[in-house]
Amino acid sequence: MPQQRRAQATRRAIVVAAAEEFEDAGYDGTPLSAILRRSGATKGAFYFHFSSKEALAVTLVRLQGRHWPRLRQRWLRRRLDPLSIAVGMADEASRLLENDVVIRAGTRLARHRIGRNLAAHRAAAEWEQVLTELLQRSAEHGLLRAGVNPVEVARVIHAAMVGVRVVGADVSPGPGVGARAAEVWQVILQGIATAEWLRSNRFLRTVHLP
Amino acid sequence: MPQQRRAQATRRAIVVAAAEEFEDAGYDGTPLSAILRRSGATKGAFYFHFSSKEALAVTLVRLQGRHWPRLRQRWLRRRLDPLSIAVGMADEASRLLENDVVIRAGTRLARHRIGRNLAAHRAAAEWEQVLTELLQRSAEHGLLRAGVNPVEVARVIHAAMVGVRVVGADVSPGPGVGARAAEVWQVILQGIATAEWLRSNRFLRTVHLP
Numbered sequence: 001m002p003q004q005r006r007a008q009a010t011r012r013a014i015v016v017a018a019a020e021e022f023e024d025a026g027y028d029g030t031p032l033s034a035i036l037r038r039s040g041a042t043k044g045a046f047y048f049h050f051s052s053k054e055a056l057a058v059t060l061v062r063l064q065g066r067h068w069p070r071l072r073q074r075w076l077r078r079r080l081d082p083l084s085i086a087v088g089m090a091d092e093a094s095r096l097l098e099n100d101v102v103i104r105a106g107t108r109l110a111r112h113r114i115g116r117n118l119a120a121h122r123a124a125a126e127w128e129q130v131l132t133e134l135l136q137r138s139a140e141h142g143l144l145r146a147g148v149n150p151v152e153v154a155r156v157i158h159a160a161m162v163g164v165r166v167v168g169a170d171v172s173p174g175p176g177v178g179a180r181a182a183e184v185w186q187v188i189l190q191g192i193a194t195a196e197w198l199r200s201n202r203f204l205r206t207v208h209l210p
Numbered sequence: 211m212p213q214q215r216r217a218q219a220t221r222r223a224i225v226v227a228a229a230e231e232f233e234d235a236g237y238d239g240t241p242l243s244a245i246l247r248r249s250g251a252t253k254g255a256f257y258f259h260f261s262s263k264e265a266l267a268v269t270l271v272r273l274q275g276r277h278w279p280r281l282r283q284r285w286l287r288r289r290l291d292p293l294s295i296a297v298g299m300a301d302e303a304s305r306l307l308e309n310d311v312v313i314r315a316g317t318r319l320a321r322h323r324i325g326r327n328l329a330a331h332r333a334a335a336e337w338e339q340v341l342t343e344l345l346q347r348s349a350e351h352g353l354l355r356a357g358v359n360p361v362e363v364a365r366v367i368h369a370a371m372v373g374v375r376v377v378g379a380d381v382s383p384g385p386g387v388g389a390r391a392a393e394v395w396q397v398i399l400q401g402i403a404t405a406e407w408l409r410s411n412r413f414l415r416t417v418h419l420p
Contacts, residue, residue, distance in 0.1 A: 112322060124380035148400075155377075156370060156397040159390060163373030167365075170334035180369060187366040190358075191401020 011049045013039040015063070018056050019105035027057060027109065057109050061119055064106030068093070068123060072130050082137035083144075083197060087185050090131070090161050094181030097165055107165075128158045148192045160184040221259045223249040225273070228266050229315035237267060237319065267319050274316030275329055278303070282340055292347035293354075293407060297395050300341070300371050304391030307375055317375075338368045358402045370394040 017039035021030040032053055036046060050056040075089040097104050110119040135150035135157075144150060161181060168177035175183070189198065227249035231240040242263055246256060260266040285299040307314050320329040345360035345367075354360060371391060378387035385393070399408065 121380045124377055128377070128384075152393045153397050155385070155390060156394050159373030159377045159394065160366060160370040161373065162376050163369030163371065166372050166376065167334055167338070167369045170331045174338075175365070180365060183362045184366050184369065187363050187401060188397060189401075191397060191399075 007048070010039075010041050010045050014041050014046060014049060014056065015059065015102055017041075018053075019060060019101045022057075022060075022105045022109065023101060027053075027112075060102065060106035061110045062106075064103045064110065065119055065123065067096070067103055068126070071096070072126075076130075081141060081143060081197075082134045083141075083189075083193060086131055086134040086138070086157070087189075089134075090157065091178070091181055091185070094161060094164060095178040098168070098177040124158075124162070127161075128155065131158050143194055143197045144192050145194055153188070153192050157184065157188060160188070217258070220249075220251050220255050224251050224256060224259060224266065225269065225312055227251075228263075229270060229311045232267075232270075232315045232319065233311060237263075237322075270312065270316035271320045271329055272316075274313045274320065275333065277306070277313055278333060278336070281306070282336075286340075291351060291353060291407075292344045293351075293399075293403060296341055296344040296348070296367070297399075299344075300367065301388075301391055301395070304371060304374060305388040308378070308387040334368075334372070337371075338365065341368050353404055353407045354402050355404055363398070363402050367394065367398060370398070 014035060018030070018035045021034050021038060024030075025034070030053075032043075032046070035041075035053070035056075036043060050059065071092060072089055075085050075092070078085060078088070080088070097107065107120075107123075110123065132151055132154040135144070135154040138144050139148065139150040144153075161184065164177050164180035164184060168175070168180050224245060228240070228245045231244050231248060234240075235244070240263075242253075242256070245251075245263070245266075246253060260269065281302060282299055285295050285302070288295060288298070290298070307317065317330075317333075320333065342361055342364040345354070345364040348354050349358065349360040354363075371394065374387050374390035374394060378385070378390050
């Protein structure tokens with residue numbers, strides 16, 4: 001059905017154009033006309049897909065919200081040790097935020113605009129929970145040094161991953177979000193992983209996996 | 211001059227009430243009437259001090275903006291090794307953000323509302339710069355383990371400190387911003403500081419200093 005495919009392409013163009021405009025000028029600073037201009041869609045096409053700019057923003061929030069549980073599930077199913085899964089999972093999330101404007105805009109809207117911040121709070125709690133479980137399993141598997149508190153480490157990694165998103169956009173020129181996320185692992189793993197785990201260098205092979 | 215003192219008390223009450231309201235309902239969601247109600251100020255008193263809600267927000271941004279360079283200068287003058295200064299400086303900043311609603315609201319406004327984010331970008335660049343210099347001096351003084359890259363570590367610490375602010379507010383119940391910031395140091399110092407520096411436990415004495 002070429003007509004349906006064309007409609008989907010238009011919808012996608014509107015979503016991407018909105019994400020780019022919101023990023024440049026902010027949600028409040030973006031008139032509908034700018035989204036239409038950038039996407040090449042007509043007003044009629046816009047209202048065929050979305051009832052308002054707000055509805056489009058809710059869609060962006062929903063798109064990113066669906067993404068994270070899938071990404072985590074994919075990593076949790078991999079046959080890797082739990083520390084490598086934690087590294088790979090967080091690394092992929094950071095690279096996605098750096099490279100995908102739709103995910104990035106949706107994440108920002110979830111925090112600052114839509115749904116009174118509830119989506120952002122839930123997402124943060126879920127990331128912290130998954131990282132905590134993986135670090136606890138890492139401790140049980142003997143991958144962490146004696147005396148390392150896996151719950152504390154999970155909280156620190158989570159905070160650092162959230163921070164690289166904010167700082168990576170703030171402080172430029174400088175490393176981007178993905179490169180800063182890799183630095184987080186390099187610095188933190190030195191202090192928490194066993195010499196054996198570090199020697200095997202599994203994290204270097206895990207980071208940057210597609 | 212009791213009249214002048216009363217005017218200053220009213221001004222301060224308006225600033226604090228605005229910070230609290232912005233935190234509860236957001237800048238857009240806070241009508242002037244809510245600030246007046248919470249502060250107990252009259253409309254006339256408000257307009258004696260501020261030309262608009264926007265002008266009040268600019269004041270909040272300016273108040274927090276003045277605070278950070280002073281805090282850093284105070285720590286840089288202390289007779290401590292550079293690593294202890296970095297720890298103490300970042301720790302005090304985190305505790306201040308946790309405990310002072312005016313600083314906290316001003317920091318949020320700087321990022322999301324006022325001045326197109328420029329104040330937030332400048333503040334982030336300054337923090338990263340100061341932390342980088344302190345970590346480089348720590349390396350020169352032999353306080354960091356061999357192979358540790360002080361520039362990388364400074365970026366990671368900076369990101370983690372920004373992240374604990376966001377996450378500490380998002381994920382609750384859980385440790386607050388100050389406690390999470392202390393965890394950042396505990397986890398990262400284990401991986402970067404020399405055994406001798408860690409044994410001396412200077413950072414434990416530095417953290418929580420008034």
